[in-house]
Amino acid sequence: MLRVYLEFAKKSFQKRMQYRIANLAGLLTNFFFATVRILVFTAFYAAQTEPMPLDLNEVITYVCLTQAFLMVMPLWGRAEIAETIKDGSVAMQLAKPVDFHGYWFADECGKSIYYVIMRAIPTFVLARFLFDMWIPLDLTVIILFLFSITLAIVLGAAINITAFGTVFWTLDATGIVGFAFTLSTFFSGFLVPIALWPEWLQQIAAWLPFEGLVHLPFSIYLGKLTGGAALTAIFKQSLWVLIFVSLGRLILRRGFSHLVIQGG
Amino acid sequence: MQSIIEVEDLSKEFKVYRHRQGFMGSFVNLFSRQHAVVRAVDHINFKIRRGEIVGYIGPNAAGKSTTIKMLTGILVPTSGGLRVNGRVPHEQRKENARRIGVVFGQRTHLWFDLPVEESFELLRHIYRIPMEQYRANLELFNDVLELHNFFQTPVRQLSLGQRMRADIAAALLHDPDVLFLDEPTIGLDVVAKERIRQFIREINQERQVTVLLTTHDLSDVEKLCERVILIDHARILFDGKLTAIRSLIPRERLLIVDYAERYPNVELRHTVIAYHENMRVHYRFSPDNISITDLISEILERFKIMDLSIQEPEIEEIVRLIYERKVLLEGQ
Amino acid sequence: MHALSLYLHFVRVRIQSQMEYRFSFLMDTFSHFCVTFLDFTSVALLFARFHTLKHWTLWEVAFLYGMIGISFALAEMIGRGIDVFPRLVVRGEFDNMLIRPLGTFYQVLAYQFQLRRLGRTSQALLVFCIASSHLGIVWTPVKLLFLIAAIIGGICFFMGLFVIGATICFWTVQSIEVLNIFTYGGTEAGQYPMSIYRYWFRHFFTFVVPLAFVNYFPALSLLGKADPNGSPMILSQIGPAIGPAFLSLTLVFWRFGVKHYQSTGH
Numbered sequence: 013m014l015r016v017y018l019e020f021a022k023k024s025f026q027k028r029m030q031y032r033i034a035n036l037a038g039l040l041t042n043f044f045f046a047t048v049r050i051l052v053f054t055a056f057y058a059a060q061t062e063p064m065p066l067d068l069n070e071v072i073t074y075v076c077l078t079q080a081f082l083m084v085m086p087l088w089g090r091a092e093i094a095e096t097i098k099d100g101s102v103a104m105q106l107a108k109p110v111d112f113h114g115y116w117f118a119d120e121c122g123k124s125i126y127y128v129i130m131r132a133i134p135t136f137v138l139a140r141f142l143f144d145m146w147i148p149l150d151l152t153v154i155i156l157f158l159f160s161i162t163l164a165i166v167l168g169a170a171i172n173i174t175a176f177g178t179v180f181w182t183l184d185a186t187g188i189v190g191f192a193f194t195l196s197t198f199f200s201g202f203l204v205p206i207a208l209w210p211e212w213l214q215q216i217a218a219w220l221p222f223e224g225l226v227h228l229p230f231s232i233y234l235g236k237l238t239g240g241a242a243l244t245a246i247f248k249q250s251l252w253v254l255i256f257v258s259l260g261r262l263i264l265r266r267g268f269s270h271l272v273i274q275g276g
Numbered sequence: 277m278q279s280i281i282e283v284e285d286l287s288k289e290f291k292v293y294r295h296r297q298g299f300m301g302s303f304v305n306l307f308s309r310q311h312a313v314v315r316a317v318d319h320i321n322f323k324i325r326r327g328e329i330v331g332y333i334g335p336n337a338a339g340k341s342t343t344i345k346m347l348t349g350i351l352v353p354t355s356g357g358l359r360v361n362g363r364v365p366h367e368q369r370k371e372n373a374r375r376i377g378v379v380f381g382q383r384t385h386l387w388f389d390l391p392v393e394e395s396f397e398l399l400r401h402i403y404r405i406p407m408e409q410y411r412a413n414l415e416l417f418n419d420v421l422e423l424h425n426f427f428q429t430p431v432r433q434l435s436l437g438q439r440m441r442a443d444i445a446a447a448l449l450h451d452p453d454v455l456f457l458d459e460p461t462i463g464l465d466v467v468a469k470e471r472i473r474q475f476i477r478e479i480n481q482e483r484q485v486t487v488l489l490t491t492h493d494l495s496d497v498e499k500l501c502e503r504v505i506l507i508d509h510a511r512i513l514f515d516g517k518l519t520a521i522r523s524l525i526p527r528e529r530l531l532i533v534d535y536a537e538r539y540p541n542v543e544l545r546h547t548v549i550a551y552h553e554n555m556r557v558h559y560r561f562s563p564d565n566i567s568i569t570d571l572i573s574e575i576l577e578r579f580k581i582m583d584l585s586i587q588e589p590e591i592e593e594i595v596r597l598i599y600e601r602k603v604l605l606e607g608q
Numbered sequence: 609m610h611a612l613s614l615y616l617h618f619v620r621v622r623i624q625s626q627m628e629y630r631f632s633f634l635m636d637t638f639s640h641f642c643v644t645f646l647d648f649t650s651v652a653l654l655f656a657r658f659h660t661l662k663h664w665t666l667w668e669v670a671f672l673y674g675m676i677g678i679s680f681a682l683a684e685m686i687g688r689g690i691d692v693f694p695r696l697v698v699r700g701e702f703d704n705m706l707i708r709p710l711g712t713f714y715q716v717l718a719y720q721f722q723l724r725r726l727g728r729t730s731q732a733l734l735v736f737c738i739a740s741s742h743l744g745i746v747w748t749p750v751k752l753l754f755l756i757a758a759i760i761g762g763i764c765f766f767m768g769l770f771v772i773g774a775t776i777c778f779w780t781v782q783s784i785e786v787l788n789i790f791t792y793g794g795t796e797a798g799q800y801p802m803s804i805y806r807y808w809f810r811h812f813f814t815f816v817v818p819l820a821f822v823n824y825f826p827a828l829s830l831l832g833k834a835d836p837n838g839s840p841m842i843l844s845q846i847g848p849a850i851g852p853a854f855l856s857l858t859l860v861f862w863r864f865g866v867k868h869y870q871s872t873g874h
Contacts, residue, residue, distance in 0.1 A: 041788050041793065044793045048796050048797045052661075055662050055800075055805075056658045057658075059658075190636060194639055194643045194646055203647070203650040208654070213653075345703070348706070350869070351870070352869075370711070387621075390625065
């Protein structure tokens with residue numbers, strides 16, 4: 013059974029391969045944003061005398077990581093399958109003997125793997141030379157990070173499917189999805205590292221699922237979360253994955269029965 | 277009589293890009309691209325007089341649409357001259373647009389997500405059509421095309437036949453001198469085709485609208501045009517009276533009927549049964565002896581049917597015959 | 609006059625059809641408001657942590673942020689049609705525009721009107737108003753006119769970028785998203801004062817892509833602040849005019865592109 017979903021993921025990967033020029037443009041855009049953010053942070057740090065939770069090099073590394081993984085996260089700007097719900101062609105999926113949630117998940121993962129190869133890795137290499145991005149040499153850190161970033165991708169896909177699942181009712185997802193994505197962009201620490209936030213806001217972020225997308229894996233990368241703390245972070249991510257997978261499956265099941273009642 | 281459309285030595289070339297394969301290839305494509313030049317229209321000449329209906333026919337990809345797109349100002353020609361109403365379309369595009377109507381069979385020129393009425397209103401504003409003229413036209417078009425049935429429906433929800441009726445009416449709202457029709461009957465059923473043809477004929481006769489019609493449906497030409505221009509491989513192969521090549525058009529049509537039940541006698545007047553197996557019957561008939569509409573209504577009266585289709589003779593066949601018999605270009 | 613009333617007619621029709629999905633529309637407008645609100649919160653968070661940015665205060669940065677935000681949101685609202693231009697080419701809808709007795713650029717503008725960008729516009733306006741009251745700016749009629757000129761200059765600047773992106777489609781058919789660097793990237797970079805950036809970056813956004821002229825320089829003049837890099841004050845005063853000049857230049861490129869339009873399926 014798993015083979016089928018692997019096949020879906022592979023197909024989704026291959027589909028993306030057609031857009032290589034767009035990918036090149038995207039890579040340039042990532043670099044541009046990284047440059048702006050790094051220049052802004054450099055200016056902020058220039059006049060700074062008191063010690064900061066992250067030093068300048070760590071922030072630069074963090075910024076590079078966000079740009080490397082921006083497209084890998086199955087969150088922002090992925091609406092293809094939601095479009096099939098909107099135009100009704102999703103009803104075709106009912107005829108197939110596969111689980112729709114599983115199919116969607118496989119599709120998102122295929123895209124993520126594509127972006128790991130086409131975006132994340134090139135960004136790592138270039139950022140190492142251009143911005144002196146820091147790369148950990150400790151094997152435990154690397155293994156823990158790989159584990160955590162994988163969970164982050166899975167969590168992103170699970171949140172994505174849950175948010176887009178509402179399309180069954182609203183038929184135009186841009187509203188709710190936009191809202192969910194805004195929250196995730198901010199509370200994941202994508203815009204400003206959570207470590208630089210005021211204490212009270214950090215407390216709020218710790219109770220939300222979004223920190224599992226960016227903050228936790230990147231903190232492990234930077235060696236800010238080690239040993240037991242890193243394992244706790246990974247446990248937290250797993251818990252959120254479980255919650256959102258269940259929620260997503262529930263929404264899709266309800267959605268399909270809604271679709272049947274409506275007659276597509 | 278004066279010419280309303282003049283085409284002189286007109287050519288259009290397109291650059292077709294070849295894409296390099298592979299990852300490095302797509303990178304190189306960004307900076308330099310290989311291309312081949314394709315000549316879609318090759319030194320063509322013709323003149324059309326005011327009030328004519330001319331069938332511009334030819335096989336697929338012969339250059340029909342490209343010619344229409346140059347005459348309507350969409351494409352800029354590579355070389356040669358052309359005038360519509362004395363204007364050069366791509367140089368005086370807006371002035372030309374004000375005096376012509378254009379319909380593409382392949383897609384609507386109306387606003388896809390707006391109701392027909394809203395589209396018409398927009399056109400009234402765009403062409404600054406006076407209210408009385410707008411109302412009078414709408415009434416007249418409504419009589420023939422029965423637009424009121426779907427006047428409030430968004431264009432995207434219309435059937436192909438309805439959409440075509442709306443498109444043609446919309447193209448005539450501003451009383452153009454010339455109407456360009458690019459495959460106006462493509463994909464329509466027999467009845468819908470007949471209705472469209474009837475309307476084109478009326479508009480031409482009553483308003484002296486010049487019509488240039490591209491089609492690969494020969495019955496369009498037979499029903500509407502006295503004159504045909506036949507184009508093949510970007511060049512004009514024949515330009516003259518329909519009667520001159522009429523003998524080349526096969527007269528016999530094939531009507532294929534799938535009956536819903538088994539009938540003991542399925543013979544029809546003025547037809548010959550060419551093939552009969554189970555409930556499917558092929559009839560050969562000539563439109564000179566019996567009209568298609570009469571034939572169909574007789575069938576529908578007497579029998580229950582599943583499906584019905586008519587095989588038309590194909591233009592490719594005529595093109596082949598012209599080459600074969602070396603029919604000479606008839607000078608204008 | 610006819611052109612303007614016809615444009616308003618198009619806009620009205622577009623707004624009506626967007627109102628068909630009212631719930632989604634409201635959610636979307638609201639979410640746009642929130643997106644940009646959290647966007648600004650990030651700027652505020654940085655100031656909460658670092659206090660100053662090379663002699664610039666939070667409210668001075670907010671002033672810049674509001675100005676560029678208003679321009680960009682309005683440019684997206686009006687110029688949405690240029691943004692989706694690749695789609696018009698692929699679907700052959702641009703052919704329909706060429707058979708009408710109206711200018712092509714005009715019709716592309718009239719093709720869409722994205723009212724939901726009101727969310728972003730109002731957020732940027734809110735930030736701008738709060739900032740200017742904190743800074744105690746006295747709005748004389750001259751200053752107000754100058755501000756409006758700067759906003760219009762900004763709208764023209766962003767529309768000019770859209771036009772370049774759209775014109776490239778005449779050759780590539782696909783949209784080349786590189787222009788996002790200058791639109792989205794430009795708003796990102798323009799939120800902060802140009803003076804904080806490195807020499808090469810600053811000059812790029814002044815002389816190659818003239819963003820500084822429609823945002824940073826006019827803001828300096830409104831704030832009564834001298835450029836720490838010592839650029840002459842005259843740049844601030846002529847700044848807004850660069851926007852329409854830039855747009856006209858891109859429209860020359862557009863007209864060149866229309867002549868090379870190949871249409872689809874000959």
